[in-house]
Amino acid sequence: MTKKLTALRAGLVFVLLTLALIVLLVLNVNIGSQPISPLEVLRIVLSGGPDGSPESVIIWKIRMPRLLTALVLGGALSVSGFLLQTFFRNPIAGPYVLGISSGAKLLVGLVMIYGLRFFPSVPFWAQMAAAFAGSMLVTALVLLFSQRVRSMTTLLVVGIMIGSVCNAITDFFVTFADDAKVANLHEWTLGKFGAVKWDDLNVISLVVLVAFALSFLLSKPISAYRLGENYARSMGVNVKLFRVALIGLSSVLSACVTALSGPISFVGVAVPHMTKLFFGTSRPSLIIPGSFLLGGAFCMGCDLIARTAFAPTELAISTVTAVFGAPVVIALMISRQRRRTDG
Amino acid sequence: MADKPVFAAEKLCVGYRGKALISGIDLSLGRGQILALIGPNGAGKSTILKTVTGQLPAISGKTLIEGRALTQWPRAELARKLAVVLTERVQPEMMTCFEVAAMGRYPYTGRFGALSSKDKDVVWDTLRRVQADDIADRDFGQISDGQRQRILLARALCQQPEVLVLDEPTSFLDIHNKIELLDILLETARVKRTAVILSLHEIDLAEKVADLVMCVKGERAEAPGRADEVFTDAHIKELYGLDRGSYLVSRGSVELVKPEGRPRVFVLGGAGSGLRLYRELQKKRIPFCAGILCKNDMEYEVARALAQTVVSAGAFETADEETKRRALKLMRECGAVLAADRSGNKLNAGLLEAARQHKLKILFSAGELEE
Structure with a gap:
């Protein structure tokens, strides 16, 4: 009986998430310095490409890539966070709080600064590769520490320290690389969804889609892993391979985000947790797609705020996500602490 | 199999x-x-x-x-x-x-x-x-x-x-x-x-x-x-390295450390009547002797685990004169007798009488011993 209720609830949450996503899609295309009516938007989107009118250029060149970026990257970040939380068995793990985003940022920054010295432009795949390498590097570091310290809070502190060091090094290089071409690098390091090229977005979307599908295929071992490594192994999970897959996929996903839009804070921690609360369960086969949808909606919402709240001045996306995400992290830590003292 | x-x-x-x-x-x-x-x-x-x-x-x-x-x-x-x-x-x-x-x-x-x-x-x-x-x-x-x-x-x-x-x-x-x-x-x-x-x-x-x-x-x-x-x-004693305290297999019970020192009281128990006294003395850490118990008395093993000396008779047997003499000697060394009940059992009924004759202190609860 309650099984049916759970299924009903899951269905309802998915419907609501999809509705929220659609509303946000429409709002994001409509709202901006140049208001365009919904009907006009529909006509332009259905026309399949820019037809020369200023409205259609705004939609096809600016708003559409931007909102799709927010959607794809928000989803990618959330799933990446969920995988990391599974891996570290720690609800406040995420690509940003563990410093993984900062590691990616550091290497992308270096590649862009030194790449531009020798080449007219840095190809996007090089940025992706750098972001992935940076993610893996920091993840390896965090892993090394996590074997020594079991406490959830200590792990977080380690992540923040590594992240700060990476940020400091990035800032150092950016400060002294006062090449005109690096001007937008600074902006990128703050994180934003705007100014994304369709080509880059297509590549990223494809990679994210594949990584998402593979993550979804891991639902079953992830669900066993909730009982701990040893129980998972006793039920037939190849734990070594599984852990490699988790780290690899979460790094790819967060690397995609960082390569395209710079580091974005707290989405990876906050969204999976909110998703679990909505669904009332931690079942991975629900939480993985659920997190993706909610993450997309969350980032589109935050981006809407980022570009409209103080228009024409635009806020950095991390400024907005932090405002909503950080309280969730604090709440999580408090509730965890309480549960420990209760038990 | x-x-x-x-x-x-x-x-x-x-x-x-x-x-x-x-x-x-x-x-x-x-x-x-x-x-x-x-x-x-x-x-x-x-x-x-x-x-x-x-x-x-x-x-x-x-x-x-x-x-x-x-x-x-x-x-x-x-x-x-x-x-x-x-x-x-x-x-x-x-x-x-x-x-x-x-x-x-x-x-x-x-x-x-x-x-x-x-x-x-x-x-x-x-x-x-x-x-x-x-x-x-x-x-x-x-x-x-x-x-x-x-x-x-x-x-x-x-x-x-x-x-x-x-x-x-x-x-x-x-x-x-x-x-x-x-x-x-x-x-x-x-x-x-x-x-x-x-x-x-x-x-x-x-x-x-x-x-x-x-x-x-x-x-x-x-x-x-x-x-x-x-x-x-x-x-079991060897497996767990029990040099103090013991585990009694037949009773499935853990017995704490035996009170050490010169015994201060002789317990007259039998048929389980002495069990609560042994435990009480153990908790107060007062060394004691016990007897006379048949080897198949239900409290015999506990007495052995906790008392300095246990005077015993064979299973289903009555005590011979030699055993009784030994018990009396121990009683006099202790200076006091703690009786589980006023009549005593078949084996040690005579002992209570002997204690009276020798003007030994006779107690009926371990609480009296502290004064």
């Missing part, structure tokens, strides 16, 4: 990081048999269990399930043969008890782990078997230790294993839950013919539940023996 062993260990050597802790473990277990591992803390019971379940690599030797080495089994197939209940704390986020138990179907479900109606039947049957079907919908984090252990046992049973391994499954349970859990294990062994291997701290329970008992202490493993062979006072 006529069956060929479902579980066996051959020249197994266990330890951590290549360092051998215990070697020469040879075990063989038929279907439906229960093997208990007993021994002091840190002796390596958990290490053995982790090794035979493949959580820890063996230093040398091998573990066989149905005659096939553990390492030769494909993971998924092994999970249908071998299930575990571990000591580690399980803290899943937002999982119901049903979900935790249903994880045991892991080796049977498909790519996405969806439960078939047969799987669901197995889970519900198992939950009923461990009497936890009423808490199926509760959050696993919100239930008591006893309930949690039932659910974890249900999870293991849902794997429908041939061999079930449990590491100290009774450790955090109250008496009621201990009895229930061991009863489920007995039923599983007898009805489902599952071989059960478990480590236990409570040796009195080990004696009652296990067919075979293996004592774990030191670097060389002892061969497992039948429960009645292993459980002797002397053996």
Whole structure:
């Protein structure tokens, strides 16, 4: 009986998430310095490409890539966070709080600064590769520490320290690389969804889609892993391979985000947790797609705020996500602490 | 057992990081048999269990399930043969008890782990078997230790294993839950013919539940023996290094450290009447002597464990003059007599009279002794 209720609830949450996503899609295309009516938007989107009118250029060149970026990257970040939380068995793990985003940022920054010295432009795949390498590097570091310290809070502190060091090094290089071409690098390091090229977005979307599908295929071992490594192994999970897959996929996903839009804070921690609360369960086969949808909606919402709240001045996306995400992290830590003292 | 062993260990050597802790473990277990591992803390019971379940690599030797080495089994197939209940704390986020138990179907479900109606039947049957079907919908984090252990046992049973391994499954349970859990294990062994291997701290329970008992202490493993062979006072004393205090196999009771020193009182008990006095004196740490007790008196062993000297007569016999003289001598040395009741038993009725004649202090409760 309650099984049916759970299924009903899951269905309802998915419907609501999809509705929220659609509303946000429409709002994001409509709202901006140049208001365009919904009907006009529909006509332009259905026309399949820019037809020369200023409205259609705004939609096809600016708003559409931007909102799709927010959607794809928000989803990618959330799933990446969920995988990391599974891996570290720690609800406040995420690509940003563990410093993984900062590691990616550091290497992308270096590649862009030194790449531009020798080449007219840095190809996007090089940025992706750098972001992935940076993610893996920091993840390896965090892993090394996590074997020594079991406490959830200590792990977080380690992540923040590594992240700060990476940020400091990035800032150092950016400060002294006062090449005109690096001007937008600074902006990128703050994180934003705007100014994304369709080509880059297509590549990223494809990679994210594949990584998402593979993550979804891991639902079953992830669900066993909730009982701990040893129980998972006793039920037939190849734990070594599984852990490699988790780290690899979460790094790819967060690397995609960082390569395209710079580091974005707290989405990876906050969204999976909110998703679990909505669904009332931690079942991975629900939480993985659920997190993706909610993450997309969350980032589109935050981006809407980022570009409209103080228009024409635009806020950095991390400024907005932090405002909503950080309280969730604090709440999580408090509730965890309480549960420990209760038990 | 006529069956060929479902579980066996051959020249197994266990330890951590290549360092051998215990070697020469040879075990063989038929279907439906229960093997208990007993021994002091840190002796390596958990290490053995982790090794035979493949959580820890063996230093040398091998573990066989149905005659096939553990390492030769494909993971998924092994999970249908071998299930575990571990000591580690399980803290899943937002999982119901049903979900935790249903994880045991892991080796049977498909790519996405969806439960078939047969799987669901197995889970519900198992939950009923461990009497936890009423808490199926509760959050696993919100239930008591006893309930949690039932659910974890249900999870293991849902794997429908041939061999079930449990590491100290009774450790955090109250008496009621201990009895229930061991009863489920007995039923599983007898009805489902599952071989059960478990480590236990409570040796009195080990004696009652296990067919075979293996004592774990030191670097060389002892061969497992039948429960009645292993459980002797002397053996347990040696196994746990009990130089003070004792364990009485026949009573299944733990006795604390015997009060040492010059005995201050002679207890006249018998037929169980002296038990409360021995315990009271032990708690007050007052050294005492006791007698005269037949060797088959129900309190004889306790008296032996706690008193400095026990004057005894043979089973079903009356005391001869020599024994009575010895008792009287001890009474006079103590200077006081503590009588369990005013008449005394058949053996020591005369002693109470003798004490009066010798003007010894006669007490009827240990409380009077302190003044």
